Amino acid sequence: MEQSVVSVDVVTLRFWPDDPGVTVGVAAREHEPFTGELALPGVLLGRGERLVLAARRAVNTKLGVPEAAIGAVGQLVTFDEPNRDPRGPTLSIAMWAVVGIHEGPARWVSFDDVPPLAFDHNRIVEAARGHLSRLLWKDLPFTKALAGAEFPATRAVDISTALLGARPDPANLNRTLAAIPGLERTTERRRTKATGRPAAVWAFESAE
Template sequence: MEQQSAVSLDVVTLRYGPDDPTLTLGVAARQWEPFAGELALPGVLLGRGERLVAAARRAVHTKLGAPEAAITAVGQLATFDEPNRDPRGPTLSIAMWAVVADHPSDATWVPFDKVPPLAFDHNRIIEAARELLAGMLWKDLTFTRAMVGEEFPATRAVELTTALDGARPDPGNLNRTLAALPGLTRTGERVRVKATGRPAAVWAFDRTA
């Protein structure tokens, strides 16, 4: 009789609050074998009757120490079914994304370009997730609003796009993308950004949208 696969969730958890200098993702040391002590994405086995979003929130809360109130949005990314990805036996991994607000944590937060070697196939999951999230930015409103907030300077749009794409966007193309986003408008206000010292245009979502 063939061994039945278990279903796990691994969560690419992003943090990019107003005071964060760059987009980072959370990893934490594993407590148990296999790979005890090694860094990994927060993950859990899916409980009987448990919904994916609930399991993802549980993973972020228990493995990264994020309070429930700090988890602002959660969604699904992709499924990884390589039979030998887990030394314990066949394990199907559903990769999820989550966005959290800044909070006290013992977890390790790293930029996409500086992710250390991780347990299981988590480096591969992150590589695939980065491309998927880059495609969602400025298209998926739930993800986008969770990342940038209801109001943000244009410089944050540039920083976030750069962090996910791995390359700085063309300013004209980015402005056209922002202008075409439903419910998002350029306010006419400007704020001075510490990093550049120059005023940046402010964009805001219609809170009723």
Template sequence: MEQQSAVSIDVIALRYGRDDATVTVGIAPREWEPFAGALALPGVLLHRGERLEAAARRAVHTKLGVPEQAILAVGQLATFDEPNRDPRGPTLSIAMWSVIADHDSDTSEWLPFERIPALAFDHNRIVDTARGIFAEMLWKHLEFTRPLVGEQFPATRAVELTAALEGTRPDPGNLNRTLAALPGLTRTGERVRVKATGRPAAVWAFAAR
């Protein structure tokens, strides 16, 4: 009888807290074989009848130690179906994303995309693929963008977020036009100083939900 593929849920958890200079990805050592002790994305096998979002939240909570209330948003990214990606046997990976709020209790490492080390399984490929998808989602997919950037933010934060996901710093004029075209987002007229020198940054804010 042909062996059925298991389904794993692997999550790219993103954090961009108030004091974070850039977006970081949550990884943690694996507790069990295969690859015990190796760093990996948080992942779990999908339970029978379990919804994808519930499994993704379970993975982030149990593998990264993130409190459930700090998981702001979750969504689906892509599927990875290489038959030999898991030495235990055929395992289909459904990659999910999550946005994580500032929190105190945590058992994981949070690193920017450029500093992600070698990971277990095909998780480096998942991270690389996800970053390209995130760059396409940013400023278009508000369910992803809004919890990541915050309800109110200086323009410099938008620049750093875009640079983190696209890999290059955006043109300020083009970014301003992109922000101005977003539904529910307005330039407040306020300015805040985010650096010791230079002009204070313009502040953008989403309308109340």
């Protein structure tokens, strides 16, 4: 039986201070198959290489994100469709990564505006969105990497809207935030571009 190779494909997320919402990084492929077509950053898993290291390598080499700007990384789901890669059977392990501010050639698109991508990467993005929406406000490494050590309530709304695909109920969101271990609503209020009105600021206990 022909053996499958393993690829690591990364749904890379950006949510910088001036970004209105969460975006996903894609870039044109430099090699066959699908040369010139947009795709998620991906690499073949090296012998003895850990998934997180492979994911960081993919984000660095395919999106041009400096190693220092790559924050938290985690695993999502596996795609095992035998014909997903024209080169032969390839098992894809989808990962997520959150990146900080940097300069690079990647194109950043919202979940609602993802262009046609090579391989089955549109399917990966779609599946990842559902998984990430369930991680948000529950998985602390993911939540802190995306939201930051502190954030105004309006930013929490922006993150939730991007991943859920719908604007959350404010009262429910506040209850969700209040239940997160180590996250507290501060007495500070911060004006944001989105509303122009001061919004309550939430902060993790470790924030200095």
